[in-house]
Amino acid sequence: MMHNKSDSDVTSLAPSSPSRSPKRPAYYVQSPSRDSHDGDKSSSMHATPVYNSPMESPSHPSYGRHSRASSASRFSGAFRSSSGRKANRKRNDKGWPECNVIQEEGAYDDLDDDKGLSRRCQIILAFISFVLLFTVFCLIIWGASRPYKADVIVKSIAVDDLYAGEGSDSTGVPTKMITVNCSLKINVYNPAPTFGIHVTSSSINLIYSQIAVASGQLKKYYQPRKSHRTISVILQGEKVPLYGAGAGLILSSTSPRVPLTLDFEIRSRGYVVGKLVRVTHRRRISCRFTADSSKTKPVIFAKNACTYS
Numbered sequence: 001m002m003h004n005k006s007d008s009d010v011t012s013l014a015p016s017s018p019s020r021s022p023k024r025p026a027y028y029v030q031s032p033s034r035d036s037h038d039g040d041k042s043s044s045m046h047a048t049p050v051y052n053s054p055m056e057s058p059s060h061p062s063y064g065r066h067s068r069a070s071s072a073s074r075f076s077g078a079f080r081s082s083s084g085r086k087a088n089r090k091r092n093d094k095g096w097p098e099c100n101v102i103q104e105e106g107a108y109d110d111l112d113d114d115k116g117l118s119r120r121c122q123i124i125l126a127f128i129s130f131v132l133l134f135t136v137f138c139l140i141i142w143g144a145s146r147p148y149k150a151d152v153i154v155k156s157i158a159v160d161d162l163y164a165g166e167g168s169d170s171t172g173v174p175t176k177m178i179t180v181n182c183s184l185k186i187n188v189y190n191p192a193p194t195f196g197i198h199v200t201s202s203s204i205n206l207i208y209s210q211i212a213v214a215s216g217q218l219k220k221y222y223q224p225r226k227s228h229r230t231i232s233v234i235l236q237g238e239k240v241p242l243y244g245a246g247a248g249l250i251l252s253s254t255s256p257r258v259p260l261t262l263d264f265e266i267r268s269r270g271y272v273v274g275k276l277v278r279v280t281h282r283r284r285i286s287c288r289f290t291a292d293s294s295k296t297k298p299v300i301f302a303k304n305a306c307t308y309s
Contacts, residue, residue: 138276145195149268150199152187155300157184158182160181160182162182163178163293164176164251164256165251166251167239177240178239178242180291184233188228190226196223196225197269198268200220202267204233205263206235207260211240211243211245212237214240215237223268259288260289267280267282284307284309287306
């Protein structure tokens with residue numbers, strides 16, 4: 001059964017039919033803002049697009065050129081206040097809501113300075129800790145190496161030439177004079193198990209009544225750890241004037257006998273940790289004996305014949 005369409009039906013269905021007429025431009029509705037705090041009637045501009053067909057409305061999903069407007073409407077629905085109403089936000093020329101960007105105040109240089117200062121402090125503390133630990137380590141090594149003192153023993157002295165007689169010094173003053181030529185042997189032992197030693201000595205003197213009648217010098221040398229070494233030193237004195245000390249000297253043309261005292265100091269130095277940790281020892285040695293030119297054999301010193309300090 002056919003029904004005649006009324007004018008109202010035709011009018012209501014006319015917009016739904018596709019038309020080739022151009023779209024009408026969007027218009028803006030100015031409404032008072034609800035979130036104003038000053039009581040002033042501020043206004044905000046909202047873009048309200050006009051839809052030519054129900055398919056272009058936000059209630060119908062559409063894709064293409066109108067998808068941006070529909071997504072904007074869905075995005076704006078998420079911004080609501082705690083009371084449930086939509087928050088009034090400004091929109092840009094494309095219809096998207098503008099968000100407040102939090103701007104950070106200050107530069108990052110301050111943070112970098114604090115971080116750099118902290119790093120410098122850590123480096124300084126680490127360096128100080130290393131120095132303290134290394135110092136303690138060196139002190140421990142130094143204390144452990146102190147007992148290893150070089151052992152020095154005077155073995156013998158051989159008198160090769162001995163002459164005593166009257167004479168005069170360089171100024172022509174008459175006095176008794178003495179000439180001595182002898183060879184001294186010393187044994188040095190290094191008991192240190194971890195380091196060698198450098199051995200030297202002061203001037204080795206043969207003394208008659210507080211006057212050095214012969215002298216010699218030990219050449220500096222290096223001695224390895226836990227080792228023995230025998231050193232020979234030549235002592236010489238030629239025409240040494242005795243002046244007043246020669247009054248007690250008995251001269252003999254055949255075999256003069258002269259009481260002498262051997263006096264010297266042995267120095268040993270060991271480098272434990274390079275030149276940072278070194279150990280130095282000194283030993284003073286004094287021996288008494290009588291030099292006799294008639295004897296060709298060397299004088300052997302007993303253990304109690306010399307004093308070691």
